[in-house]
Amino acid sequence: MKRVAFVSGWLLLLAAGFTLATILGPRAEQWGERRAGGVLQALLGDGRRIFANHFFVQADVYFHSGYYPSVFDRSSAPADTRHLTAAEDHDHVHGHGTTEADDHDHGRGAEEEHEKAMAFLGRPRDWIERFGRHFMITEHTHLQQGKEREMLPWLKLSAELDPQRIETYTVAAYWLRSRLGKVREAEAFLRDGLRHNPTSYELLFELGRLYKENYQDTARALKLWEAALRRWREQESGKQEPNTTVLEQIVIHLARGEESLGHWGPAIEYLELARNVSPNPAVLQAQIEELKRRLEGK
Amino acid sequence: MSSVLALSGVVVKELYRRKDFYVLFVLTALITLLMGSVNFFNDPKIVRYLKDICLLLIWVSSLVIAIGTTARQIPAERENRTIFPLLAKPVTRAQVIAGKFLGCWAACGLALLMFYGFFAVISATREAHFPWMQYLQAVGLHWAVLGVVVALTLLGSVLFTAPSSNATICFIVVTGLLLLGRHLNQVALQQSEPLRSLVYGIYFAVPHLEWFDLRDFVIYGHSAVPWIDWLLAWLYAGVYTVALLFAAWLIFRRKPLNQ
Numbered sequence: 358m359k360r361v362a363f364v365s366g367w368l369l370l371l372a373a374g375f376t377l378a379t380i381l382g383p384r385a386e387q388w389g390e391r392r393a394g395g396v397l398q399a400l401l402g403d404g405r406r407i408f409a410n411h412f413f414v415q416a417d418v419y420f421h422s423g424y425y426p427s428v429f430d431r432s433s434a435p436a437d438t439r440h441l442t443a444a445e446d447h448d449h450v451h452g453h454g455t456t457e458a459d460d461h462d463h464g465r466g467a468e469e470e471h472e473k474a475m476a477f478l479g480r481p482r483d484w485i486e487r488f489g490r491h492f493m494i495t496e497h498t499h500l501q502q503g504k505e506r507e508m509l510p511w512l513k514l515s516a517e518l519d520p521q522r523i524e525t526y527t528v529a530a531y532w533l534r535s536r537l538g539k540v541r542e543a544e545a546f547l548r549d550g551l552r553h554n555p556t557s558y559e560l561l562f563e564l565g566r567l568y569k570e571n572y573q574d575t576a577r578a579l580k581l582w583e584a585a586l587r588r589w590r591e592q593e594s595g596k597q598e599p600n601t602t603v604l605e606q607i608v609i610h611l612a613r614g615e616e617s618l619g620h621w622g623p624a625i626e627y628l629e630l631a632r633n634v635s636p637n638p639a640v641l642q643a644q645i646e647e648l649k650r651r652l653e654g655k
Numbered sequence: 656m657s658s659v660l661a662l663s664g665v666v667v668k669e670l671y672r673r674k675d676f677y678v679l680f681v682l683t684a685l686i687t688l689l690m691g692s693v694n695f696f697n698d699p700k701i702v703r704y705l706k707d708i709c710l711l712l713i714w715v716s717s718l719v720i721a722i723g724t725t726a727r728q729i730p731a732e733r734e735n736r737t738i739f740p741l742l743a744k745p746v747t748r749a750q751v752i753a754g755k756f757l758g759c760w761a762a763c764g765l766a767l768l769m770f771y772g773f774f775a776v777i778s779a780t781r782e783a784h785f786p787w788m789q790y791l792q793a794v795g796l797h798w799a800v801l802g803v804v805v806a807l808t809l810l811g812s813v814l815f816t817a818p819s820s821n822a823t824i825c826f827i828v829v830t831g832l833l834l835l836g837r838h839l840n841q842v843a844l845q846q847s848e849p850l851r852s853l854v855y856g857i858y859f860a861v862p863h864l865e866w867f868d869l870r871d872f873v874i875y876g877h878s879a880v881p882w883i884d885w886l887l888a889w890l891y892a893g894v895y896t897v898a899l900l901f902a903a904w905l906i907f908r909r910k911p912l913n914q
């Protein structure tokens with residue numbers, strides 16, 4: 358009797374093991390296929406995006422050296438991440454072909470806007486708040502002189518958790534190549550982003566900038582920007598409100614690249630495209646006229 | 656005074672006999688070293704994330720030690736019936752409260768020294784400078800706030816029967832005060848009467864533990880807090896500690912011990 362119970366127990370265990378294997382096997386295979394995001398992705402599922410966003414915000418907190426609005430001051434939180442690549446915006450303004458004085462005004466305007474947005478503390482409401490401010494950071498500063506590196510771990514973690522978040526790659530690559538002299542690492546990070554987002558025109562554009570500004574390889578940069586323009590047309594041209602800001606940057610850079618190689622014709626075409634979406638078309642028209650004169654004189 | 660010191664000495668000895676502190680210290684060290692070994696873009700100079708993680712672990716560990724050690728003091732004495740021979744000696748109930756508080760607070764101070772020592776070593780291996788003033792202020796205020804936490808837990812241990820429920824409630828209250836204390840006035844202003852006055856009343860009544868958290872100053876390398884404000888914060892913590900201990904004594908002096 359004992360023998361029968363022992364054997365049937367074993368058989369039951371075997372059956373349970375087999376059933377579990379049929380359930381867990383396919384799932385384990387799926388985990389293997391989802392290796393792109395690593396173990397965290399498999400464990401957290403879509404919840405990883407929340408953590409990724411938290412880590413991206415944490416990078417912004419580091420950028421402001423701890424001076425950052427809490428969840429209770431959320432209305433004062435920076436609405437976008439342009440301030441994270443402040444100098445980039447400045448370059449972009451240059452790209453419009455405006456004068457130095459205009460650039461300065463533009464840059465100062467954006468800076469003032471950011472300062473205003475970050476003045477979330479206001480006057481203390483009572484003595485507790487007034488005294489408590491001695492124990493919290495109340496000064497609005499940005500990281501500089503190589504300290505920008507401190508943001509990178511959070512950006513890397515954010516990208517690990519949400520590889521589809523494009524701005525994580527562009528912000529990290531910007532600091533790596535422009536302030537920290539880590540061009541190879543920036544390129545590798547952007548290529549990693551492209552592996553996860555092969556159709557991203559922002560990443561192609563940023564990679565093009567890296568080739569132009571850091572490797573001085575205009576030919577390759579032009580190819581990347583052309584690819585970015587193709588991707589932009591595929592994804593945005595059908596939309597009611599297409600992202601014209603990035604389009605303007607892409608075509609302006611294409612025009613400058615072609616101009617530097619002496620290809621006036623294509624440069625004029627790209628500038629005409631930029632003129633249609635630019636908030637400053639008169640300046641671009643003047644540049645088109647100038648290039649046309651050069652082309653006629655050739 | 657000597658009986659208070661003798662009582663506190665026993666509590667300190669208990670800390671280094673128990674495994675809690677060692678487990679928490681090893682965990683903190685292990686996680687910090689593990690995070691420190693991660694390579695971010697081949698840049699060995701990145702340090703702030705490591706300081707951030709290490710200080711967070713130190714805060715969590717110190718709260719676990721403070722609340723865990725304090726919550727079991729009086730209930731354990733009652734459960735083991737050692738409270739009777741203790742009070743049969745010429746030791747008053749006020750001295751028991753004072754001795755237990757002093758012991759737990761001193762034990763927390765010793766634990767903090769170990770934790771911050773480790774933190775300073777880790778920071779020094781990555782940073783060229785050693786901001787000892789900020790470290791000193793951070794440890795000092797951290798210890799001051801643990802005094803309030805220990806006093807609060809001691810009050811809880813004479814109010815609640817089980818140490819586990821006391822510890823859980825204390826954890827929730829302390830975490831709530833640390834995270835929300837600063838914003839209660841903002842929350843109050845968004846409410847309508849009479850809720851506004853109630854929340855504002857709570858805001859003024861509760862101890863503002865968030866003042867004692869100088870982690871951001873250490874992590875981001877900001878200049879030290881003015882010493883006069885630092886001393887005033889100590890005074891503020893002292894007032895709350897004494898008030899909580901007094902409340903604990905008021906309840907404990909009339910509490911029957913044989914139930």
